Amino acid sequence: MPDRSMPENASTILTRLREGKVRFVRVVWCDNGNVIRGKAIHIDALTRQLEGGETVAVGLSAAQQAIPVVADAVAPGSGLGPVGEVWLVPDWKTLQMLPYAPGQARALGEMVKDGQPWPWCSRQFLKRMVQRAGDRGLTIKAAFEPEFYLLKQRDQDIFPADNMPFAASLAMDLHQEVVMAIADALSAQGMAVEQYYPESGPGQQEISVRYTDALAAADQQVVYRETVKAIAHQHGLVASFVPKLFESCAGSGCHLHLSLWEGEQNLMPDGAGGLSETARSFTAGLLHHLPALMAITTPSPNSYRRLQPHSWSGAYAAWGMDNREAALRVPSNFSLPSPTHLELKTVDGAANPYLALGGAIAAGLDGIAQGYSLPEPVQQDPGSLSEEERGDRGIALLPQSLAESLAALETNSLLLDALGEPLAKTYLAVRRAELAAMADMTLEAEVELLRDRY
Numbered sequence: 001m002p003d004r005s006m007p008e009n010a011s012t013i014l015t016r017l018r019e020g021k022v023r024f025v026r027v028v029w030c031d032n033g034n035v036i037r038g039k040a041i042h043i044d045a046l047t048r049q050l051e052g053g054e055t056v057a058v059g060l061s062a063a064q065q066a067i068p069v070v071a072d073a074v075a076p077g078s079g080l081g082p083v084g085e086v087w088l089v090p091d092w093k094t095l096q097m098l099p100y101a102p103g104q105a106r107a108l109g110e111m112v113k114d115g116q117p118w119p120w121c122s123r124q125f126l127k128r129m130v131q132r133a134g135d136r137g138l139t140i141k142a143a144f145e146p147e148f149y150l151l152k153q154r155d156q157d158i159f160p161a162d163n164m165p166f167a168a169s170l171a172m173d174l175h176q177e178v179v180m181a182i183a184d185a186l187s188a189q190g191m192a193v194e195q196y197y198p199e200s201g202p203g204q205q206e207i208s209v210r211y212t213d214a215l216a217a218a219d220q221q222v223v224y225r226e227t228v229k230a231i232a233h234q235h236g237l238v239a240s241f242v243p244k245l246f247e248s249c250a251g252s253g254c255h256l257h258l259s260l261w262e263g264e265q266n267l268m269p270d271g272a273g274g275l276s277e278t279a280r281s282f283t284a285g286l287l288h289h290l291p292a293l294m295a296i297t298t299p300s301p302n303s304y305r306r307l308q309p310h311s312w313s314g315a316y317a318a319w320g321m322d323n324r325e326a327a328l329r330v331p332s333n334f335s336l337p338s339p340t341h342l343e344l345k346t347v348d349g350a351a352n353p354y355l356a357l358g359g360a361i362a363a364g365l366d367g368i369a370q371g372y373s374l375p376e377p378v379q380q381d382p383g384s385l386s387e388e389e390r391g392d393r394g395i396a397l398l399p400q401s402l403a404e405s406l407a408a409l410e411t412n413s414l415l416l417d418a419l420g421e422p423l424a425k426t427y428l429a430v431r432r433a434e435l436a437a438m439a440d441m442t443l444e445a446e447v448e449l450l451r452d453r454y
């Protein structure tokens with residue numbers, strides 16, 4: 001985001017807020033139920049605090065990090081309870097005027113307790129993983145690629161806002177106003193919008209944004225979800241990132257694009273049409289840890305309705321060049337001989353982007369540390385191979401339920417250690433609570449519950 005260079009200086013902040021005629025600044029975070037939440041501070045209180053030289057902070061119940069998406073009650077076994085306060089401190093470098101909410105601004109918050117980073121804070125978890133890469137001399141660049149549906153609501157009925165197929169230009173005309181408003185609002189908040197097309201589901205959209213540094217990429221995913229939902233609402237529509245809304249229509253992924261850098265040099269290409277050794281080990285680390293990582297990147301019971309073979313969502317533990325059925329796709333380039341990044345498909349918009357990206361970094365770095373080697377690329381649809389061929393080539397079906405990926409995460413010491421005991425314990429408890437509460441839900445009931453939250 002462009003404001004990252006803004007000095008964290010009280011008078012600069014106040015000047016910007018006054019120029020923007022801001023009355024409320026929302027301090028926003030994404031919790032372990034992957035709901036984006038905010039608490040807003042009035043400009044008068046903020047002015048008092050900033051002019052008095054105080055650090056601006058909003059109090060929050062610690063247990064708020066233990067609330068599953070399904071209920072307003074603390075998940076059992078989370079390690080957090082009704083006693084305990086943490087402080088949400090705005091990162092002023094992320095301050096943005098809200099293009100869709102005049103008079104309001106937003107800064108992303110971090111959780112602090114006793115003047116120290118609070119171990120449950122997901123944004124600080126990602127910072128630790130970025131630092132872990134930095135300790136190896138590596139910088140991670142990333143982009144989330146969210147898909148979402150535009151829906152219309154009539155009384156209790158919710159249905160797709162159009163009936164058009166992939167890239168239908170008529171769908172562009174049908175949604176001209178809302179899409180332009182979304183794209184302009186993303187640009188106004190510092191995102192580099194890259195491409196737009198109607199995706200293959202009826203009413204499904206994809207507006208992609210350019211890669212950036214890891215922390216900014218996760219911040220952008222929060223801002224993206226917020227912006228798309230708010231603007232759709234202003235146009236009388238509901239936008240939803242729920243991974244699977246309709247049984248017979250395409251699911252919505254949020255593929256994660258990753259590249260490794262050393263300074264200004266992209267370390268991904270080998271210059272001879274393939275991936276460098278470092279990139280291969282990083283990819284192998286992702287493949288190795290993927291079943292467990294999916295409890296973070298595809299975290300909802302609903303996520304697994306999307307992850308089916310033949311749906312381009314990456315149901316198999318495989319990698320391939322330009323292979324849209326492999327969980328790890330290495331995309332080719334128009335103008336360069338070698339690939340410049342990789343794409344992880346088993347990610348969706350129900351994920352907390354800080355946890356998802358931080359987990360992916362931890363997994364990939366472990367591949368480098370252990371010197372994992374990458375199997376042969378899979379250049380067919382793995383779902384079309386026989387069981388025997390898949391077995392011979394070591395292509396496993398990835399977890400088909402949250403219960404499976406959670407079981408994998410619970411025994412994955414690399415990811416649990418990376419999260420740290422407090423956050424891991426709470427995260428697992430929240431996922432377990434969601435799994436239990438949604439175990440017998442129909443798709444319709446899931447959608448009713450999740451549609452507005454994701």
Ligand SMILES: NC(=O)CC[C@H](N)C(=O)O
Pocket residue numbers: 147250251252253254306311312313314324345
């Ligand atoms: N074009 C695509 O890659 C489609 C992706 C697919 N909708 C998914 O669920 O991941």
